[in-house]
Amino acid sequence: MARFRAMILAAGRGERMRPLTDHTPKPLLAVGGKPLIVWHIERLRAAGFTELVINHAHLGHRLEQALGDGAAFGVRIAWSPEVRALETAGGIRHALPLLDDAPFVVVNGDVFCDADFSAMRTAAASLRTTGPLAHLLLVDNPDHHPDGDFHLDGAGRIDADQTPRLTFSGIGAYHPALFAGLADDTPAKLAPLLRAAMAADQVRGEHHRGRWVDVGTPARLAGLDRELARQG
Template sequence: MPGTAMVLAAGLGKRMRPLTATRPKPLVEVAGRTLLDRALDRLRAAGISQAVVNVHYLADALEAHLKSRPQDMDIRISDERTKLLETGGGVVHALPLIGDDPFYIVNSDNLWVDGPVDTLRLLAQRWNADEMDALLLMVPLARANCHTGFGDFHMDPSGRVSRRRAGRVAPFVFTGVELVSKRLFDNPPEGAFSMNLLWDRAIEAGRCYGISHQGLWFDVGTPRARAQTEAMITHG
């Protein structure tokens, strides 16, 4: 079981305005608990002992909040105050702080509820270093709560993923949770770039896989989605 996770928390949260006018998006609360705390609590419950959190927008507020948490995890800050590096560049910048290989990457703006098996342990059980550079947690489009897109990926019977074609619908949505090898970041672009670039490279090499989430998932990207998610969580 990998012991380290990278939590992506540096985004500007523009779609969540006005809630993010005075706080970073990871500190927006859903049913009395911040999105960041919910992600870190899931990691801790799965036995992950170290989390690297990147910060940019209202970074001081994020750091202060992390210091106020119980000291039951080794939480390290990857500072992007001077330049926002996007998802891929942010992970590359944080790699010196990440000891494990493979390691988890978790977006802080989604919320998941485990199914019969702990989601993060399920990813670890499915991981095959000989075949994979990335293992993405997917949710069927029909069960992607509060999500408004047309799906992201197809999966073949072995779990190997391919992209949705333009003008089509794909059956799976990426949840923002993945298990990756450091090999995925070999020879990266400089500066800011998206994880999509690295996934496409892994897809082309046949080394990007997916697994279907067995529980619930919520895309908490807007104030409306936040309210809907809170209602569903609170009232079942």
């Protein structure tokens, strides 16, 4: 059986979360009794992802201290430190040598999502066999982002220009070729790569209708924590 790796993006500074992130990396902020990043690790492990790559920059040593090699969570973590912020695509490009030159899943470390990652595992497998460069998980537009990002048609194709639009969740499966044109250790954003791939009809996706939160402010963090506490 083919093995697929997953990467959790954890290198962001978390400016909007200050002062909480002055001494704690944003993915280590707790909701529902455990750090945001641990929710991801547990869901990825449940879906069969046992080999994870995590990048870091700001307070990265705190992440390594908290998570170690991943054995306590039933996974194996390879760390991808960044001397300077490389943005999303630059961070992924820097980590490619750890991702085994095969399609992989990426999860933003500062979102909360109840998606079943086994579906993303299937999506990564489809990139290996059918040719698209990316498969994105889209969600309903939150109040703070009402216009959304991308259009999803009935055949699962994603387009950057049509409407109505859904919001990109920060969770996707990618083929390494999407990042082939980037130089290592160079900051690069993900959106331009995705838009170019969409123009070539190389991006597919699905609509997740479950729970998703962009935990970008202290208020959203506190609200999610209260919600999870009520759920027990």
